[in-house]
Amino acid sequence: MDRSSLLEPFHTHAADALVAFDFDGTLAPIVEDPDAASPMAGAVSALERLAARVGEVAVVSGRPLDFLERWFPEPSAVTLVGLYGLESRRQGDRADHPSAGVWREVVSDLAERARRHGPDGMDVEPKGLSITLHYRRRPDVEPSVRDWAERAAGATGLSVRSAKMSVELHPPIDEDKGTVLHRLAGFHTGPVLFAGDDVGDVPAFDALGGLAAAGRPVLAIVVDGPEVPSTLRRRADLLVDGPAEVADIVLSLAG
Template identity: 40%
Template sequence: MPETPPESSSEAPLNNARPSHPLSAAEAWQFTASRAKDTTFFFDFDGVLSPVTDDPDASQPVPSVLGVLEQLAARVARVAIVSARPVSFLRSRFQSLEHVDLYGLYGLEVWHDGDVVTEPAALPWVPPMAELAERARAELPEPILVEYKRLSVALHYRTAPQLAAQVERWGHEQAERLGLRVQGGRMVVELKPPVDQDKGMVISEGVLNAGCAWYFGDDMSDIKAFDALRAREAVDPDFFGMCVAVANPETGAEVSSAADLTLESPEAVAGFLAGALPAFGR
């Protein structure tokens, strides 16, 4: 069962020393509130802020999460969404949020203060990715949904799980042919440029000047983000990181085993955050 956040902010932390893992949600929120102005929250999108859908284009954040993220951003140093989706997609879902940074395509694109910055080393791969998407649509069976993301191509087999082996084989063949990297996920094979960038690297850089950080994830790629928080704690005795898994029947067990806390759904994430906001005051 997921832990519940503290009901109020009336109690101050017993001391300002970094707490040890494992600890309850209430203890984590209490300590985080004491370092609010030095804290960053990171969230994956699919499966964390939005339910996973058969059609990726149909994914929307749960209604209550928009207001919660904006309120949280007003209370802490920074809130960011780190996703495999392009920044253009994330902007279409979070355009009402003024104080939330967006990392698209595992950090190859970044939206910050009204500007999109693309990793220069990835730009030459835009034409090959477009060609790869066309090849995938022509060569893979019709139930496979091909998602072209400008700098990556995702092959979704959620509606045809019996084709998983065929999709994975085709994806690895194309990766070898073009020199691409393969990213596995929840019922998806994604082909990416050979550019060093992943969620772990985003988080490692993002916490350099933070004293506290939380990461909410649901997929195998999010374990790298969890590892980045653990690594920061290992070298900085004052840094505190919390890893939160959002359970699912596909990758939930492995992701949950790497996390400090587990929540049951994107709706539960929104409720968990809303319940903790009073700990930060106004």
């Protein structure tokens, strides 16, 4: 099916639709310095316009909520979900996941240890309730970063997740982009769209599969790139070239 036919349900059933996007690699091009990532020009205002048209627009990311709010400061109609569901802002209400708060101190201690004693070439990004260990700058240190993360997880009770050119340590809470998407979908009755580009998005694509099996119209958009795993590409109803094409889709949905 072509792009406009795939997007059609989001025009005809706009008021009941949920439209959700990953941030990095989907709305924002991947850049060397994670702090410098920024959405494609025009994407933020188009998402705000789209939020006025559809049931809900959400950005669901592994980034902390604070980071996402740089682009969507209040007042904003866009739902923000940070740290894979550990933090969110919906209809102006900010909330932590109820079991997450106790892990802030564990995570901050570990960030300090990672900076002092982690492998050379590993970049440490503390995110409040979770921590990301990057090897993007030095892909050769991936094995030692993974090994360090596994040992840290064993010592702290945090759990390890793979992400793009990085490893993340999270509180052991059963929350990911899939549970987030399921919950948000429950607030609406119409079609559900999710766009993402990396392994952290797999649970969201699984959730779309579950919704589709239950008879819900869904659209899985995979943003292609050199680092996109083939397992993810196979999930795509629509494979797009990069964040520029995602922005173009947002613009066309926003009308």
